[in-house]
Amino acid sequence: MSNVKEGDWVLLYYNERKNYVVRVEKGKTFHSTHGSIDLSSLIGVPYGSYVETNIGEKLLVTKTSFMERLEGLQRTTQVIYPKDLGYILLASGVGPGSVVVEAGTGTGFLTATLAWYVRPSGRVYTYEIRKDFYQQALKNFELLGVLPYITAKNRDIRDGIEEEDVDAVLLDLPSPWEIIHEAYAKLTHGGSLTVFVPTLTQVEKTLRSLRSSDFKLIEVSESIQRKYQVTPGELRPLTLGVMHTGYIIRARKP
Structure with missing residues (x-):
């Protein structure tokens, strides 16, 4: 199992209609209708894991394809x-x-x-x-x-x-x-x-x-x-x- 590294592009999956491609950078925050996430907190997280936004919504962290990037x-x-x-x-x-x-x-x-x-x-x-x-x-x-x-x-x-x-x-x-x-x-x-x-x-x-x-x-x-x-x-x-x-x-x- 691999973990998220700084500089990685990751897909934050909420459901089939809503998912987000972000680049993991220290000092950056990702905002969405499901709440926000400090992108620094993703560093070291295993791919395939769920993370929570500031309002408790869960997003699945997965790798991206080149097309998604x-x-x-x-x-x-x-x-x-x-x-x-x-x-x-x-x-x-x-x-x-x-x-x-x-x-x-x-x-x-x-x-x-x-x-x-x-x-x-x-x-x-x-x-x-x-x-x-x-x-x-x-x-x-x-x-x-x-x-x-x-x-x-x-x-x-x-x-x-x-x-x-x-x-x-x-x-x-x-x-x-x-x-x-x-x-x-x-x-x-x-x-x-x-x-x-x-x-x-x-x-x-x-x-x-x-x-x-x-x-x-x-x-x-x-x-x-x-x-x-x-x-x-x-x-x-x-x-x-x-x-x-x-x-x-x-x-x-x-």
Whole structure:
């Protein structure tokens, strides 16, 4: 049995609807509708144990997944949802040892996910034009423990990709078609390009640029996830959910 250490991310479970992801730090207090907890008091507590808030409510202390830690980050921009992140990761072919270029960084959800999977010998180079987004993303990378695998640049990728022979390029930008020719030039043979955009107009412009750059194996898709109510005897789709979030365009340099 392992115990909570300072700096750990933990999930405080109240019930199926209400649970909280927190980072254990000395001098910090967690507040919720179920009361508050001095986070220092969690240090040394065995995972799987219950702790009490200041008003006597019990919370189960358990380990977090990487996805849960992502959801606990401060968001400065619209983020790519886990349902899209999973497909993007597989479609791009990114794995341990991959060299990846990504833009724009935003809150850093995609960057951090890529970094998590290129470990321990790969690297993600991420470009962000806005300094405030760049600075917040750096804090998020440090909190997640993935900063050692990331080179973050407060730079406009339209000024050129500085890296050579990269395995994958991923673009989450308003006008990705402006980068397509540059991405083709910097990708290694067999390297992948993945683009995430919210509208079909952007898809069309990106497709034109892909074809003029001689990319092959071009595909457009979207991921739709529907969650279900899990109460026994009442199993049915939830009436509310996130459906369309964006289009994923994938292509390969032959």
